[in-house]
Amino acid sequence: MPEIRLRDVKKGFGKTIAVDDVSLDVRNRDFLALLGPSGCGKTTTLRMIAGLEEPDKGEIYFGDRTVFSSEKGVSLPASERRIGLVFQTYALWPHMNCFENIAFPMKVKKVPEQEIKAKVKELMDLLHLYGLEDRYPSELSGGQQQRVSLARALTTDPEILLLDEPLSNLDAKLRVEMRSEIKRIHHLIGCTCVYVTHDQSEALSMSGTIAIMNEGRIVQVGTPTEIYDDPNSVFVASFIGAPSTNLLCASISRQNDEVCVDFGFGKLAVKGNARKILSDPTVPSEVVFGIRPEDIIISEKEVTGAFQGDVYSFLYLGRNQIVEVNLPSGNLIRAMIPVESLKIGQSVQIVFKDNFHVFDRKSGNAIV
């Protein structure tokens, strides 16, 4: 099973650049999620790996095989890349039943009839599609269609499995079920997986590695924990996490030994490692301060160093609730806290925990 390497891959459609000099390594047997907002170029990247779209320039390697190289003039057709692809719309052929849909790739390759039958049965069992051979796609539920589409992608024992937002057309409950199903299949088959999604919780929960894309570029690659804990830019911080991170414009004030983040409506004294970094006067002082809602404490009593605000709204989530607090400055702060009874308009104190990020306001890059 190969690793996938992309080198300076570029692709434009007319005047717009869809994918801009992307280089990416996907480790052997890894499950990599290409995550990004719509239009960021993630699907185009996937289609170029699949061979459905030809890059304008760059190289793509599967292990030691060159599947595309603009310089060497190599462009392997999709069918020779030994990959499976699951489409967002499933792309099941409506005039063929389940069996025929799954068998088609093998029929094209002229696999003997007996082998086809055995393989289809094996895959249908693997994906819990017992007894659906004669059904047509229109007679299947969304989840079943998804499984058939997955089975079809696996018929030729692909070394690489590509999935293009495979769960986005399913309802919420099925989506969560299929997540573990896809993970299980990946584990059983042991192929290298590239999974395109715009759903961060899908990426966080399923993948071994996440590559975040924005405006045609890859902005951060890392494990889900790395991405969640150490976003390297304002964009990643704002994109990852639900409810989304609080981002506040602030400036750094350095007086004597003390380093403070000044929000305008109040100041936060910085301690520990962050203080060490921020005390360096060459570090820009115009910053964006980011803190996750779960790192905020809300208290009804006076706390030193807390900011005063009043409850703007709250959303009950079961164990937790999301509270929005309106500060006198007009800033709205989101906090995720254990359920306690609050009233809209009630005056509360908010406290920022030490777990926060500071970004350069100009470049958007992380400082702390």
Added chain:
Amino acid sequence: MRFQAALRKTHVVLSLLFLTVLTYLVLVPVFNLVHETVVWGEEDTRLTSEAQVGQISLFHWWRILTSSISSNMFYTPLLNSLIVGFGTSILSLVIGFVLAWLAVRTDVPFKGPLSDMAMIPFALPSWAFALAWITLFKNERIGGYMGMFPALSGIQVPDWIAYGALPIIVCLSLHYFTLNYNLISSALSTMDAQMEEAAEIAGASRAYILRRIVFPVITPAILSSFILTFTHSVSSFGGPFFLGTPVRYYVMSTMVFSAFNNRMYGDAYTLALILMGLVLFALYLNRKVIGTRKSFVTVGGTGFRSKVTRLKRRSTIGAAAITFILVITVLPLVVLLLQTLMRYLGIYSIDNLTLHFWIGASDPALADGQPGVVMNAGILNAAKNSLSLAFLTALITSFVGLLIGYAIVKGRGTRISGVLDSVAYAPAVIPSITFGALYLSMFARPFGPIPPLYGTFTLLVIACSVKTLPTASRAGVSCMMQIGKELEEAAIMAGASWLRRFRAIILPLTRKGFLSSFTLTFMSVMRELTLIVMLVTTSTNLLTNIAVRYAEQDYMQHSDAVVLILSAITLVVVLVARRTTSEKIAGE
């Protein structure tokens, strides 16, 4: 490298292929026609000694636009064409709108049969109505026999009812309202009822809603069908030929034909070119007006449901609508049938009835010895020709249309796809009579590697295929859009070759679209007159043009019988197609 990469894609190869073929069959003939109008022709030597065959000259243009005959030859026919065009567009819009509104938006009874029957007039040639009209209302003006109505009732029919603008407009409208019906009913049925409900909740009356909500929203559909009807009727030939020519009421198309018959080819080409300019101008206006209103077209959204208006006298109105359609479809055919049974024209009595014109052998006393239909080799041969032409054309056009649709959709966003889209649509904006003129001027002589095709069956097949291509390629595009690109890509991933994908995926999934495109083309070629009237010769006679030839010689029974046969064939095809595809035959 990039060019070579592009050539590996099947849709690019297809696009290039069709562009080349269509350039040769559409664009080159247009330039050729323009050229023919500005050089001296062979025939001009009869008119003036100045003529030097093949030399550049604006002779035809001066003759048409500024000479002593321009009033008769150009300005009057132009005015008449405009009157017929506008009149027909308005009348068919009114009929089409009322019927569409009844069928889609009201609780009128017999909705199903109503919308089925509203399509029947579309299957009949537009001039079948004209032929029936003249049979019914013919008066003494042009001599010969009397029409059924004046003869039986004793009431003199005034000229303005019997001939000219009014009957032409009425007869054309009885055919073309189906276009309006189709476009408007589909616009009405996709219009979200919530828009009307919102207005109703706001307290608006039904008339107010119709005026302020429904009309504006379907305005693009109304305008489109108006312009479409205009472009067809302003250049239509059959109706004006039967109802106008006998009293020297000429429109542009009949004038082109008359010039052609008099071998004034340069004049015919010039008139045909002007007519094309007129149609292009109308389409340009349409584009400009609709362009600003395009936002309305994207009507719909989630889960729309048609709003049904309760009619106060629903049974009366329903009966009236059904009666109207029955009268306009059945009456003309009955009138024509009756006339075929009359031994001598104009004598309306039982003992004048005969089956001679259907089954009789040659009798020198009747129609100069023309045998009845079933004994008539000429008619049988024409029927064979018509059927082969319609079948071949339908096969070629729907297949090529599908491939063009494929090439356009696959190449979406690229320049070549856009160019192919426009070029494949070009034949639609060329009036049929002009299109005939194009091919006449182009293929009367050898052109490049192609021998002179004038007078051959091949030329008819080519002309009809190219002229019907726009509808077929539009249908092809919408078929391909419905399939979506992922279904084919899934087969690419499976390693299927292009041919395999086409056979196993695309063809089966577009079968319905292919069939309806086939039927539509078959039907329109079957009843096509305007396009082929200048292209047929005695060896390639078709049913439509021998109907005209018989009428010219006053063998009305033969002419009527041929029209009846023609109508029967198209009706059967349409009914069978509706049964098998259960899909609406869309308008042209």
